[in-house]
Each structure stands twice: as C-alpha cells, then as structure tokens.
Amino acid sequence: MNRACSEITGFSELLQRFQRNISILGRSQRTFENYSRHVAAMALHFGILPTELHPEQV
Numbered sequence: 001m002n003r004a005c006s007e008i009t010g011f012s013e014l015l016q017r018f019q020r021n022i023s024i025l026g027r028s029q030r031t032f033e034n035y036s037r038h039v040a041a042m043a044l045h046f047g048i049l050p051t052e053l054h055p056e057q058v
Contacts, residue, residue, distance in 0.1 A: 004040035010049055011040070 005012045015036060022032045042050050046057060 001036055001040045004043045008043045008047070008049060011043055014049055014051065015039075 001015065005015065018036065018039070019032055022035070039050055042053075042058075046053060050058075
C-alpha cells in the first residue's frame with residue numbers, strides 16, 4: 001500500500017475515503033487492510049487509480 005500511495009497520484013486520498021466508508025459500515029480494520037492490499041496491487045499493475053479503470057480491465 002505504501003508503494004501505491006507514493007507511485008499512484010491520488011491513491012492516498014482514495015484510501016482515506018475507503019477507510020472512512022469501511023468504518024461507517026462497521027467493518028473491521030482487518031477487512032480494510034485486506035481489501036486495500038488488493039486495491040493497491042491493482043493500482044500498481046495498471047498504473048492508475050482503480051476508479052479510473054475501464055470495466056474490461058477489471
């Protein structure tokens with residue numbers, strides 16, 4: 001996640017919003033960490049925020 005935060009523009013902000021949403025939904029910190037790790041891997045693979053991916057890329 002640290003690498004994605006430093007290499008992908010806007011990833012830190014996306015991660016903060018995601019953590020807030022996970023917290024509001026009452027999910028555990030572990031859930032946030034697991035989801036975030038996969039989202040970071042996807043961002044690093046494509047080199048952009050996952051929210052900017054085309055559905056075919058996902």
